[in-house]
Amino acid sequence: MADAGIMLSHRSERSFGGAARFKGLLWPLASAALALGIWALVVILAKPAPYILPAPWDVLARIWTDRSLLASHGLVTMAEILAGLLISIVIAIPLGIAIVAVPTAEKLLYPIVVAFNAIPKVALAPLFVVWFGYGFLPRVLITSSIAFFPILVSTISGLVGIEPDLLRLARVLRAHKFQVFLRMRLPHALPSIFAGIKVGTSLAVIGGIIGEFVASDSGWGYLLVQASGTLDTTIMFAVVIILAVVASCLFSAVGLIERMMVSWHASQRS
Known part of the structure; x- marks a missing residue:
């Protein structure tokens, strides 16, 4: 029984x-x-006139009829978004760890990072084109530069936000600094890091489109530029809807990974 x-x-x-x-x-x-x-x-x-605000059924029909065109350009944009997001994660998290672990690094590097983030990325885009050519690389760099800062700040905030009582307990138990980082700081910081990555996913989508506005002959951003020149508002709305869906899916994917890795945290119990 x-x-x-x-x-x-x-x-x-x-x-x-x-x-x-x-x-x-x-x-x-x-x-x-x-x-x-x-x-x-x-x-x-x-x-309203169709060139000002098309009907939603017209936009959905356009997505279906031009699905091959949207898909071919979408592969380019998705590659830029994912590559830029991956680069920002790979650089921002270790840099955040270094800034927290080494006080000199915080004093030396953090002001530079803050100043770099304050620069409008649209202003950097032409420089990236001059330095790296008119191709895939400058668009990825623009994407990663936009998604980088919130991941870095969230990593630093999570690592330094650990309870002081836990650190005092670790000192009493004579735990090594690496053990404190691996067993206490990093698990405690994971929810904050994932929050930064979630913000970074949305910014990566924005960065990919900005890069294609400046230097591209393909991608959804390129389609938007071409459609604006011909007042093809229907395809513009189609691209905007697709971008919203892509950003939502990326956000949900990061949330799913977070639930698997941080299932013990109070934010995931509900």
């Missing part, structure tokens, strides 16, 4: 978890339906 009760409890937990995940998917769908409904209502009531 006890075994049967345990099996029933496990089944109920699995069914509850599945129902919770299903409800979690319903909210983004409901939000999308609400946005499309408001858009359609504005088009029906205001009757």
